Amino acid sequence: MIDEVKPAGVGERMWMWIGIAVAFAGGAFVQQMGFFDFVRNNPGEIWKLLLEHIYLVGVSSAIAISIGVPTGILLTRGFMRRYRDGILNILGISQTVPSLAVIALSMTYIGIGPNTAIFALVIYGLLPIIRNSVAGLAGVDPVILDAGRGMGMNSRQLLFKVELPNAMYIILTGIRTSTVINVGTAAMSFLVGGGGLGDLIFTGIAMVDPAYMLAGAIPTACLAIFMNWAFGRVEKWIVSPGLVYH
Amino acid sequence: MITFERVTKIYPGSDEPAIDNVSFEVPEGEICVVIGPSGCCKTTLMRMINRLIPITSGIISIKGQNVAKMDVIELRRGIGYAIQQIGLFPHMTVYDNIATVPRLLKWDKKRIAARVDELLSLAGLEPDIFRFRYPRELSGGQAQRIGVVRALATDPPVMLMDEPFGAIDPINREVLQDEFLKIQAKVKKTIIFVTHDIHEAIKMGDKIALLEAGRLVQYDTPENLLVHPKNRFVKDFVGADRALKRLDLLKVKDAMMQNPVHCHMDDDAEVIAKHMKENQLTFLLVTDQNEKLKGYVNFYELKDHLGKVRDLVKPMTITVKPEQNLKEALSKMLSYDIGIVVAVDDDSRLKGVLNTRTLLSVVGDTYDERGGVWGKITQQGSISS
């Protein structure tokens, strides 16, 4: 019934070889740029900046989730529904402001330091979470809401036992998008003294030193890919297998 | 048990009442079928009972208690609710779906597990196979059964069912209807059952409430609705084939001739043949000492036989049960091209016979004393005893 047989066919093997070839070519390229030498010589520095980066992303995403999901829930409750589209529009417009501008604006109010960066990252990461929470909750089949209500669930039980589990996939997709984008945006924290891998990237750009720049960019990219993968796992684990998403 | 007193519902922004001054009462343990054309507010009527839709004026009460004065959550938990779109929670297993209301009522785990198994068996679904399936792994019929037993989970005295068998094909629907009636015979719930299918209404209903544009046109037994339609609308709604619809309504036991003439396995062929000749019988039913049906004998074979009847008995494979409805009996007679069908109980004891004429006599008014090729069957009982 749900057994998906996926034959490891020729196509898959071909892609594997292409992937290996690209990795080799990429490796040769970054070697050329002096990337590996840099990493060998400064492991502590890269590690410290990576941890700072993870801290920025972790804290800002955690805050964005804990503000965004409840906001999405509130916006789909009966009494707030009429403000929903207005708020989503405003958030949508604010999303078109470049992330650099958001960071610069926050700096003028909060000053410099990691908190400014986190504030900006939270603001920037909020929209996908709110939008997906609203979309996920509004998209729950009204028939099962009626069934739940008719069976005597109160609105809290309906939310936690029916609405959230069914909206979870879409909400998690919003969180995933927000967090992965956040990993990239967090590189700009360096500009407001927030630290992170942006340090290497922007210094590398300023000094026209590809090794420096790659030492920041490659871990950032790896972190983004890892987060994406990790959320994929979380999704499988949280979203009910009864919902046909995976 | 469930009482409507001058209940009116006007949807906001509408001048016309959706439900217009409706009063009726559903006695305890009965199925009240609410029927009417699409859009006549059947669903509205039903959903006012568990207050999914607020009423504008009037009183709905259950066991004399005004539902408007009850705690709405408690009210709903005490009423089984099954809907056409089934509404199984897709993220929950069959087990969790059925366990929903028991958990809301804080039953302990063991009791819930036992109840779920019981209900799955009741629905004709093997618990070990279905317990942990998700709704998307069920066929339409299976999902519908689970939707219905989920509503039965806490054994509520009142059930609301909105076209509960509407989502499946006619053949499976008949099966579910039969199963549901069997269950109802045991559990005796008070049920509001919404449908737009007059056949279903006649089959399922102890009473039928026929709605036309929010007004209650006739509230009556299925029998009366067919025989004494109140007005033109009712007549048209129940259809021109009213007489045929009574076939759905009547059971084999209502129409069969009871204690039909028959003989026993150990009777002498000669004696029986003589009797058959005198009474112009071509065939005769044969039972054993316990009145269990063994088959039948043919006069032309019997008349020259020296010995017992049992030597010549031919088995009778096509039989009906007294509880089956006449439509099923007629359908059997037509599909096997037999003019007579014998009714036996679960232990294959002979209960009666039904032939096309007796069958038609209950739906029409023509009745012929002669019973087709079998000759005249009388209510004489066993010849030998």
Ligand SMILES: Nc1ncnc2c1ncn2[C@@H]1O[C@H](COP(=O)(O)OP(=O)(O)O)[C@@H](O)[C@H]1O
């Ligand atoms: N919440 C509602 N608000 C306004 N009108 C409604 C609402 N629900 C149903 N109606 C209207 O009431 C009428 C009857 O609906 P319904 O009770 O579902 O009919 P039925 O179940 O007999 O097909 C329809 O015309 C429908 O548009």
Ligand SMILES: [Mg+2]
């Ligand atoms: Mg309806």
